[in-house]
Structure formats: C-alpha cells, structure tokens
Amino acid sequence: MAFFLTRRGASLAMLASSVAPFSAVAQTAEVWSADMAADALQQDLIRMIDVRSRPEWTDTGVADGTWPISLHEDRFAERLFAARERAEGRPVALICATGGRSGRVMRSLRQAGYSGFLDVSEGMLGSAAGPGWIAGGYPVVSVDMALAALPEELS
Numbered sequence: 001m002a003f004f005l006t007r008r009g010a011s012l013a014m015l016a017s018s019v020a021p022f023s024a025v026a027q028t029a030e031v032w033s034a035d036m037a038a039d040a041l042q043q044d045l046i047r048m049i050d051v052r053s054r055p056e057w058t059d060t061g062v063a064d065g066t067w068p069i070s071l072h073e074d075r076f077a078e079r080l081f082a083a084r085e086r087a088e089g090r091p092v093a094l095i096c097a098t099g100g101r102s103g104r105v106m107r108s109l110r111q112a113g114y115s116g117f118l119d120v121s122e123g124m125l126g127s128a129a130g131p132g133w134i135a136g137g138y139p140v141v142s143v144d145m146a147l148a149a150l151p152e153e154l155s
Contacts, residue, residue: 030106031118041065051095094120097123098125
C-alpha cells in the first residue's frame, strides 16, 4: 500500500522538528512551493524577498513578513546581499509573480557560487509549479505596510 502526503503535509513534515533538519533540507532543495515558504516564514526559519516591481506590489500586495526589494530598482544586488546578511544564517527565499524572475536570479546566484537562497517557484500568482501564494490563502499586506517594515539597511 502506497503512502501519499499532500503538498502541505509534505512541507509540514519536512519542517516539523527543528532548525537542524530544516537547514539540511534548505541546503539541498533550492526550489520551494508557496506552502513550504509560508510554513517556514511563519516559523521564522527563513527570510523572504519579493523581487517584483512596485506597481506589481501595489496591484496584489506583498506576502506578509516579506521584504520588498525590487529587481527593477538600483542597488538590487547590494540590497540582496544585505538581506542575506540580515537573515543571520537563515535561507533567503525569493518570490516574484510566477517564478520566472526569481528563477533567473537563483540561476545567476548559483552560477556565481552563492548559496543560502531559495526560489519560491509558484510565485505570488501561481504557475505550472502550483497555485501560488495568493491562491494558497497566505497573508498579504499592502505595499505601504511592507515598505514601512523594511529594515533601513535594505531600503
């Protein structure tokens, strides 16, 4: 008899015990579902950056607890690495609309030899990888709230 887990059940099982097993998963799995990212963000095991544009943040809001750092603005790389430093050893998940831009950033980081980053491949709006953050029913805040919560060194 086969045993099947739902996506949410699988992500909870992977994150269940403590940070140590989580770290092992984070080191091997660079592409995550919105479910996995939401669970880890809620448990304060990751930090997350929304790399979309300001108009996109305005249209849909920003995932609660996520740092809005647009790929389309000056100093993106500097701010990205400052966020990794600010994450204090936690992986930094990247999210965009449908996983395209976050995937490209991940490929560039990987090719340059950087680690400590994850790609939320479903994005905010969903993709072939899954329904996405918004359809998953995860909390979203206004762009103004997200920008107000952005640490000064990341702005």
